[in-house]
Amino acid sequence: VKRRPYLLTHKRFRDVPNRLKDAVAELIGVAAEDVILGNSATYGIHLLANGLPLEPGDEVLVMRNDFPTDILPWLGLKKRGITVKQLPSKGPVIIPAELETAVTPRTKVVCLSHVHTFSGHVLDAEAVSRICRKRGICFLLNLSQSAGNRAIHVPDLGADAVTCAAFKWLCGPYGTGFCWIKPEIRETLEYNQNYWINVMSEDELKNAGDLDLTADKSARRWDVFGTANFFNFYPLTVSIRYLLSIGIDRIREHNDRLQEMFLSGLDRKTWDLISPEAAGGRSALICFSHKNPAENERVFRELVTRGIYPALWKGILRISPHVFNTEGDIRRLLDELGAM
Ligand SMILES: Cc1ncc(COP(=O)(O)O)c(C=O)c1O
Numbered sequence: 001v002k003r004r005p006y007l008l009t010h011k012r013f014r015d016v017p018n019r020l021k022d023a024v025a026e027l028i029g030v031a032a033e034d035v036i037l038g039n040s041a042t043y044g045i046h047l048l049a050n051g052l053p054l055e056p057g058d059e060v061l062v063m064r065n066d067f068p069t070d071i072l073p074w075l076g077l078k079k080r081g082i083t084v085k086q087l088p089s090k091g092p093v094i095i096p097a098e099l100e101t102a103v104t105p106r107t108k109v110v111c112l113s114h115v116h117t118f119s120g121h122v123l124d125a126e127a128v129s130r131i132c133r134k135r136g137i138c139f140l141l142n143l144s145q146s147a148g149n150r151a152i153h154v155p156d157l158g159a160d161a162v163t164c165a166a167f168k169w170l171c172g173p174y175g176t177g178f179c180w181i182k183p184e185i186r187e188t189l190e191y192n193q194n195y196w197i198n199v200m201s202e203d204e205l206k207n208a209g210d211l212d213l214t215a216d217k218s219a220r221r222w223d224v225f226g227t228a229n230f231f232n233f234y235p236l237t238v239s240i241r242y243l244l245s246i247g248i249d250r251i252r253e254h255n256d257r258l259q260e261m262f263l264s265g266l267d268r269k270t271w272d273l274i275s276p277e278a279a280g281g282r283s284a285l286i287c288f289s290h291k292n293p294a295e296n297e298r299v300f301r302e303l304v305t306r307g308i309y310p311a312l313w314k315g316i317l318r319i320s321p322h323v324f325n326t327e328g329d330i331r332r333l334l335d336e337l338g339a340m
Contacts, residue, residue: 001230010202013228020233023240024178027170027248028143028162029153034186036179037223037233041144044163044179045073045111047222048140051189052109056081060109061102064088067117069165070142074111092119092274096127103131109138114157115145118313120275120285122146129158138185144168144177148240149255149284149322151248160185169284169322170243172236176229180219187217195225243323251323255284258321258330262286265334274316287318299340308333 001007017037025032038044054060060074064086074084087094087102093116103110110132115122125141132139141159143152148169154162163179166172181189196205198221199214214221227233243251259282263273266288274287290296293315300312311318321330 008228008230012230013197016230016233016237017223017227020178020237020240023237023244024180026244027152027240028147028164028180029155030180034180034183034219036181036219037227037229038163038177038179039175039224039232040177041069041142041163041165041179042073043177043224044161044181045069045140045142047179047189047191048109048111048138048161048181048185049073049077051191052138052185053188053190054080054082054108057083057106058108059083059085059104059106060111061085061087061099061107062111063094063113065118066113067142067144069144070111070113074109092116092121093123094128096124096131099128100131103135103137105135107135107137109140111140111142113142113145115283115285117145117285118287118316120283120287120318122276122281122283125157125159132160133158145283145285148243148248148251150252154180166236166240169320170236171239171322173232176232176236181222183219186219186222189217189222191222193222195223195227197227198223246323252284254323255321255325256282258325258327259284259286261327261330262319262321262334265330267338270340271337284322285318285320287313287316289316295340299337302340303333303336306336308336 020037021032021035024035036044054077060082062071062074071086078084089098110128112123114125129139138160140161141157143162144165146152147164161179161181164177166176166178167174194213199216270291272289272291274289275285276282290299296312296315296317300310300317303310
């Protein structure tokens with residue numbers, strides 16, 4: 001392309017992001033014109049954190065020990081007199097009853113992960129949505145650990161906004177993500193972001209004279225700069241299309257089968273399961289720990305030397321078998337764990 005830059009036509013500048021929006025829309029059950037393209041999950045949270053009309057004394061509720069993406073973007077609001085509460089939870093994730101007792105008339109935003117990165121526990125997103133809707137609270141749900149491994153239909157989840165990193169379960173390149181914000185809320189955003197490609201039509205680009213800001217409040221207005229991000233957004237589109245062509249439910253069945261195999265083979269005399277045991281409550285993340293948690297770091301390092309790459313978050317081991325993993329992978333992991 002660098003040798004043939006004339007291939008980067010206006011049409012491609014529009015088509016590459018639009019095709020990605022179509023794929024995301026199909027993935028999460030929203031209208032393509034309401035999808036906002038970002039470079040991370042954090043991007044979407046910043047749009048709301050910086051753009052919502054929050055007043056001094058208003059409250060934002062997040063969960064203590066949630067992934068930092070859900071917490072950090074709000075903390076800068078403290079300077080404006082907005083309270084950010086990091087709610088403790090009894091279990092690994094907040095349950096609706098805990099949220100219900102924590103909200104106050106000043107609560108304006110609740111921001112939580114659908115699947116908790118550090119434990120694999122799943123938020124009851126529908127119940128949280130109901131609590132928030134009754135009180136006019138904006139509920140922002142982070143789909144980074146769920147989209148791509150379980151069917152997502154945003155209208156059923158009921159969140160007012162969702163955000164997602166696309167370089168995890170969606171297998172996209174690093175530096176990709178997207179969000180969706182309910183149009184009525186999106187239209188209240190006051191955020192000084194005016195990127196020429198997003199806010200000017202082709203006709204306006206041809207005209208001479210002073211520029212003025214558009215009153216356009218469509219989602220495209222909030223797309224990340226460099227929206228026709230060919231090297232990132234084209235492969236992400238292909239990846240989401242590929243996952244959709246397999247079927248997210250089929251992917252989930254495959255991942256569940258691998259999980260079942262791992263859990264039934266895991267020697268409980270040596271290992272504790274941290275993520276949910278019951279099939280109905282599980283996410284695609286399996287978190288487990290040696291009975292002596294001090295051993296986890298050593299186990300992690302030894303697995304890596306054998307070409308097996310779990311995650312080690314907060315001292316706990318985590319595996320995330322996905323569409324590209326096989327029963328052979330799980331067998332090998334169980335064999336290695338058995339020998340440790
Ligand atoms: C729940 C969750 N959100 C977000 C991210 C990534 O955040 P970002 O896309 O903002 O870099 C991760 C993990 O990397 C995550 O587990």
